[in-house]
Amino acid sequence: LTWNDSNSYITVYNDKVTYLSCPMASLEPTFSQDVVVPRQRVSRNSIAANVSYRFGTRGQIEAFGAHEYSLYGVLEDANNQPLQLGVRGQYQVNKWLFLNNSFSSYLNRDNASRSAAIQRLQVGNLKFQFGRRDNIEISMGGGLENARNDGQSDTGLSVQAGISKTADSTLLSLVYHRGFSLATGTGSVVAGNNLNLSYTQWLSRRVNLNLNTGYTDGTSLADAPTSYFSGGAELGIAVHSHVVVSTSYRYVTQDLPATTVGAKSLSRQTAGISLQY
16 A cells, blocks of 8 residues: 655746646646636645555555646736546556546536536556566557536547657657546536647757647537647756756637636747756
8 A cells, every 4th residue: 555645835936937727737637728828826735645555466446536726917807726536546557558448537626606517537547568678658448538618518429549659868758638627727618639749858868859849629518619838948958067957939829718817819839948946
């Protein structure tokens, strides 16, 4: 039996990160997009915990939960308290094949009394794991999802696939999901496609490159079209054992007619340089 928990609190102006992000992505893939919003102070407290139990040499079951409180300096109606609970199980069929099942529930309500909820059931998903030094994982599967948003509801099938690689100098993750996305900030639940890519490469002992891309295209439960794309790159150089210089670039374009916060339609480019001691 294994127990893990964490609690974090942060309060900063969103100068470097000028968007709202959906919470608790580390617990389970939330397949959510970000929203560009005006400059303001953002305060966030997150609590997460999970407990896992191994049965035999091949099986494992895990229960997880998280609660978060987000407070925005300007967008007071966007203040929200999302809650996520779930359970998942894994069975190792052989050395390289795993069978996964899971159920999760997400509920969010903000200060304007807007609510969003999504339940996900995934049965018989497959995960293939190869290599020892260069660990490669390929996953695929589907399930059933139900979404509710301000009195509207919908149920449909979902599809998910992903690939990841972990090596000494390379980290790669690519995930595709077709189904319901969690609320955009405090906006709408979206039915459509999500694609997320992250890539980290250590070019040398002192230099590393980070790339990330997010894409969402779909329709809200209120039949409003929604599209979002972001791409970014950051190069970090350790010029001294205690000093890191970073340069970054990010491009964002969004068309969110149903969202309740941020800019409904815009394109933005940002570039920066930072010194960290």
